[in-house]
Amino acid sequence: MAVREKFEYELHSAQEQLITLSTMAIDALDKSxxxxxxxxxxxxxxxxxxxADINRLEEELNDxxxxxxxxxxxxxxxxxxxxVTIKVASDMERVGDYAVNIAKETxxxxxxxxxxxxxxxQRMHExxxxxxxxxxxxxxxxxxxxxxxxxxxxDEVDDLYGEAIRLLFQHSAQEPEQLSQVTQLAFVCRYxxxxxxxxxxxAEQLFYLVRGRHYDLNK
Amino acid sequence: xxxxxxxxxxNTAQPAAETAQQVxxxxxxxxxxxxxxxxxxxxxxxxxxxxxxxxxTAIIGPSGCGKSTYLKTLNRMVELVPSVKTxxxxxxxxxxxFDSDYSVEELRTRVGMVxxxxxxxxxxxxxxxxxxxxxxxxxxxxxxxEIVEKSLRGAAIWDEVKDRLNENAYGISGxxxxxxxxxxxxxIEPDVILMDEPTSALDxxxxxxxxxxxxELKEQYSIIIVTHNMQQAARISDKTAFFxxxxxxxxxxTDAIFSNPADKRTEDYISGRFG
Numbered sequence: 206m207a208v209r210e211k212f213e214y215e216l217h218s219a220q221e222q223l224i225t226l227s228t229m230a231i232d233a234l235d236k237s238x239x240x241x242x243x244x245x246x247x248x249x250x251x252x253x254x255x256x257a258d259i260n261r262l263e264e265e266l267n268d269x270x271x272x273x274x275x276x277x278x279x280x281x282x283x284x285x286x287x288x289v290t291i292k293v294a295s296d297m298e299r300v301g302d303y304a305v306n307i308a309k310e311t312x313x314x315x316x317x318x319x320x321x322x323x324x325x326x327q328r329m330h331e332x333x334x335x336x337x338x339x340x341x342x343x344x345x346x347x348x349x350x351x352x353x354x355x356x357x358x359x360d361e362v363d364d365l366y367g368e369a370i371r372l373l374f375q376h377s378a379q380e381p382e383q384l385s386q387v388t389q390l391a392f393v394c395r396y397x398x399x400x401x402x403x404x405x406x407x408a409e410q411l412f413y414l415v416r417g418r419h420y421d422l423n424k
Numbered sequence: 425x426x427x428x429x430x431x432x433x434x435n436t437a438q439p440a441a442e443t444a445q446q447v448x449x450x451x452x453x454x455x456x457x458x459x460x461x462x463x464x465x466x467x468x469x470x471x472x473x474x475x476x477x478x479x480x481t482a483i484i485g486p487s488g489c490g491k492s493t494y495l496k497t498l499n500r501m502v503e504l505v506p507s508v509k510t511x512x513x514x515x516x517x518x519x520x521x522f523d524s525d526y527s528v529e530e531l532r533t534r535v536g537m538v539x540x541x542x543x544x545x546x547x548x549x550x551x552x553x554x555x556x557x558x559x560x561x562x563x564x565x566x567x568x569x570e571i572v573e574k575s576l577r578g579a580a581i582w583d584e585v586k587d588r589l590n591e592n593a594y595g596i597s598g599x600x601x602x603x604x605x606x607x608x609x610x611x612i613e614p615d616v617i618l619m620d621e622p623t624s625a626l627d628x629x630x631x632x633x634x635x636x637x638x639x640e641l642k643e644q645y646s647i648i649i650v651t652h653n654m655q656q657a658a659r660i661s662d663k664t665a666f667f668x669x670x671x672x673x674x675x676x677x678t679d680a681i682f683s684n685p686a687d688k689r690t691e692d693y694i695s696g697r698f699g
Contacts, residue, residue: 209696278655280682283695417684 212277216286219269220345223290223297226262227341230297231334233259233304234400238330241311241393242323249308259301266294285417289410293344296403300337303396310389317386320376325369326390329397332362336404344411352408356422362401369394450477452616452646453498457512460493460670462505467493469670471512475616480638480647482661482678484654486693489667491650495618498648499535500528517615533560536609540621542601544593544608549576549585552593552604556612571611579607580637599630606637617641619649623656635660654694658682666690 233252240248270291273279279287336358343351370391377387405422412420453475460468468490475481483491496502497514500521513520521531544552553572554562562568572589576582581603585596593604602622609617619638623631638647638660651657657664657678664681666674666689674681674690685691692698 212696280654280658280694281685281691284683 209277212273212279212283215269215273215277216283219266219273219287219290222262222266222269223294224341224345226259226266226294227297227337229255229259229262230301230304231337231341233301234307234330234337235334237304237307237311238327240308241314242319242327244311244314244316246312246315249311252308253305256301256305259298263294263298267291282414282417285414289344289414292410293407296406297337300400300403303400306396307393310393314386314389320373320383320386320390322369322372322376322390322394325365325372326394326397329362329365329369329394329401332358332365333397333401333404336362336401337407340404340407340411344407344414347411347415349412349415352411355404355408359401359405359422362398366394366398451475451515452477452517453648454515455494455512456515458494458497458514459511460490460497460502461509462493463507467670468497471670471672473665473672473675475646475648476663477646478642478644479662480642480649480660482657482664483648483650483667484652484657484664484693485667486698487652490670491667492620494667495620495648495650498616498618499532499537501532501537503528533612534614535616535618536612536614537618538602538605538609538620538622541625542598542605544601544604546592546594548590549593549596549604550589552608553611556608560612575607575611576604578610578641579603580633580640581607597630599626599633602626602630602634603637606634606641610641614645616646616648619647621650621652624652631656654682654696666693668693 233255236248237252239245240252270287273287274284336355339351339358340355343349343355373387373391373394377384409420409422412418412422451474453473455471455473455475458468458471459466471490471494473494483494485491493502497510498516498521502508502510510522513522515521516531516535519526545555547555550572553575554568557568557571562571573582573586576585581600584600585591585604588596593601596604602625606617606622623634626634635656638649641647642662649657649661661678663675664678665672666681666685666687668689674685674687676686680686681690682694685694
């Protein structure tokens with residue numbers, strides 16, 4: 206008989222739950238961006254509604270992991286795997302919250318034409334979602350090589366963030382009547398930049414999981 | 425963010441923060457290339473271990489791995505088993521305990537032992553503790569009284585038995601009996617205490633009491649404990665040695681063994697995947 210079969214099964218089930226949660230959060234971020242570009246208020250409202258499911262799933266996952274720790278006394282890699290699972294779940298839940306924030310900005314902007322720096326924001330969004338998906342893939346496969354690439358992509362997001370904010374400020378100087386949208390897009394920029402940072406966090410967590418030591422990839 | 429810096433950081437595999445370096449303490453025992461055979465059974469294979477002073481060293485491993493054999497070698501109790509052969513050396517305080525002129529009696533005065541099942545003598549609590557000092561020639565009642573009280577206090581059981589010192593030690597609970605046995609070991613003022621699964625016959629509360637006691641005792645004594653209870657090793661020891669098939673597979677700080685062991689066999693054992 207395989208030793209610790211029940212533990213392995215429950216650990217696997219917690220990891221599956223994390224994948225579901227992550228997919229929902231990344232999809233929400235995707236959907237919020239699409240809603241912004243398309244001025245689609247219904248879609249934005251749907252992102253806000255769906256966030257409750259992400260939050261509930263994160264709570265369930267936390268409970269599941271706490272029970273596993275309490276009942277199975279895991280150590281070493283098993284313990285790190287569980288701790289990393291709840292930390293990544295928490296990061297993903299935050300990504301879901303950013304999607305909600307972007308959806309709210311979408312509702313505030315309404316049908317106004319979007320200012321030109323939206324192109325930069327779209328690029329940031331592409332990178333951030335791709336980094337998050339790659340982070341989760343790396344985590345599933347416990348592949349540190351994949352995780353390394355995420356840190357490099359984050360540099361690009363940071364650069365885009367700087368450029369987008371600079372362009373938005375220029376707009377606010379030239380078209381003061383656009384100040385409201387400038388502020389809203391600046392917030393969206395910030396949410397995208399933070400989402401990319403969470404992808405880097407996931408990469409760090411993976412390094413910790415595999416090597417048992419802390420690495421700072423977010424400098 | 426400076427990508428080059430980060431790449432270097434990852435590629436050279438340097439973590440952001442190193443864990444605190446373990447400060448090496450003086451060794452009380454140095455085991456070098458110890459081999460032991462029970463007849464043809466090679467029970468200990470090239471064991472090298474340094475046991476630190478005023479530390480708790482846990483020895484873990486599956487049944488039959490040699491951990492109890494190793495413990496019993498440290499006070500040469502293993503020689504009571506017929507057909508035992510050894511090679512290599514165990515230095516205790518700088519002298520090889522296998523030297524022909526080494527006094528076993530002297531060694532066992534310096535190295536106390538506590539066993540798996542509490543084994544008080546069928547005597548009063550007082551006489552259990554006074555037994556060792558009396559053998560060593562102490563007859564003065566006042567001095568014996570002092571030793572008994574000091575030892576029972578040392579074993580954190582004085583308050584529970586101070587009014588029943590003349591009662592038979594069999595009349596108290598198993599957990600109390602085990603602490604009486606620890607007090608009995610303390611009464612001869614040893615340097616080292618060997619513990620062979622000292623809590624495996626105890627209930628959880630008595631177990632925690634003995635564990636707390638071990639933490640207090642290490643201030644004055646060096647303690648080596650064999651345990652099947654992995655969480656106990658994690659809770660109370662400073663260093664942990666993992667034995668498998670008579671070999672030391674890994675010996676490191678307990679923090680390292682239970683958070684990030686270097687050998688996969690250690691990880692598999694501590695995470696319950698075999699044994």
